Amino acid sequence: MNTFLAEVEGRAFVIARAALRNEADALDVIQETMLRLVRKYADRASDEWRPLFYRILGNCIIDQQRKSNVRRRVMAVQPAGDSETDPVEQAPGHPGAEPDRQAMADETLHSLHAAVQTLPARQQQAFLLRVAEDMNVTQTATVMECSTGSVKTHYSRAVHTLRKILGDHWS
Amino acid sequence: MNDDRQTQSDDEAFAQRAKELLDAEGENLSAPVRSKLNQARQAALDELPAEKSGSFGGFNLGPVSVVMMIFSVSVMLWFFDLTLIEETEQEPVAAAEEQVTPDDFDMLLSVADLELMNDLDFYTWLGEELESDEDTTG
Numbered sequence: 001m002n003t004f005l006a007e008v009e010g011r012a013f014v015i016a017r018a019a020l021r022n023e024a025d026a027l028d029v030i031q032e033t034m035l036r037l038v039r040k041y042a043d044r045a046s047d048e049w050r051p052l053f054y055r056i057l058g059n060c061i062i063d064q065q066r067k068s069n070v071r072r073r074v075m076a077v078q079p080a081g082d083s084e085t086d087p088v089e090q091a092p093g094h095p096g097a098e099p100d101r102q103a104m105a106d107e108t109l110h111s112l113h114a115a116v117q118t119l120p121a122r123q124q125q126a127f128l129l130r131v132a133e134d135m136n137v138t139q140t141a142t143v144m145e146c147s148t149g150s151v152k153t154h155y156s157r158a159v160h161t162l163r164k165i166l167g168d169h170w171s
Numbered sequence: 172m173n174d175d176r177q178t179q180s181d182d183e184a185f186a187q188r189a190k191e192l193l194d195a196e197g198e199n200l201s202a203p204v205r206s207k208l209n210q211a212r213q214a215a216l217d218e219l220p221a222e223k224s225g226s227f228g229g230f231n232l233g234p235v236s237v238v239m240m241i242f243s244v245s246v247m248l249w250f251f252d253l254t255l256i257e258e259t260e261q262e263p264v265a266a267a268e269e270q271v272t273p274d275d276f277d278m279l280l281s282v283a284d285l286e287l288m289n290d291l292d293f294y295t296w297l298g299e300e301l302e303s304d305e306d307t308t309g
Contacts, residue, residue, distance in 0.1 A: 002216055009208045010197045018193065027207050034215035042219055109192050131186050132193040159182045162189075 001042060004049050005034055012057055015128045018116045019061045025068065029060045036060075054133065054143040058125050065121070115165040119158050126154035127162070 009030060016026035033056045041052050116124055122144070129140045130151075140155075141148045200208075 001219065002212065005212045005215065009212060010200055013200065013204065013208060014193050014197045027211065030208060031211040031214065034211055035218060038215045038218045109196060112189060112192060131190045159185060163185050
């Protein structure tokens, strides 16, 4: 189990961060996913762990997105003066602090994350499982508990939307 | 038809680029993130029931080792029991006298008696000397 979790944790974190755009939330989701897998499915055959892990991860991401939406609505109701965010912390880093190439890659990645977050949950899941986790259509269908046809549709729509959104950033 | 092929090819190129970016992101995770992921994994593994993790008192034992250990203990207990029964049948009074009591363990574990055991050779020699003296005088 340790080896399996060590293998998947990095990619799972990338998927969670792309879907949630928040590092702390992504880490919480990974923690919860690992705990649920160990508690409920540790006695299953090891080849079943991967689809189970990503199914739990998908559910946890959706739960977290709902919580974040509620939080956002509550924060929107609060008066602006209550905000405790430090403007210095929020300011972008100095452009010269990193090499240009890395900065460009970071910018592209951020725009990809932002675009992925606008996708409907099922499209987001299909895209991230197929691209970030390199799953084929059948494996993705197993994780998403739907037909391979649905996976193809979700994935195709996701790619189409992302290409449309990213357009200029994607050269 | 050509448009469809072009679109498919563009989609594949897009997906490939996205994959490269996400792969690079996964490979270049910061040390604090890696550390937190490691902590999360350890916390999850702590939830594994003892029998599933295969650990016993901090030692990792395979099923064969556990079976061998149980078998050895069973044989030892059976053998000890059999010896006791034989002694009891042959000399009931002597066997009863020789039965181990908790006091014997206390005596063995006490520091004073450990010192006595260190001087056991001396006391054996002393006993033999006394016996030989008795023989010569008596």
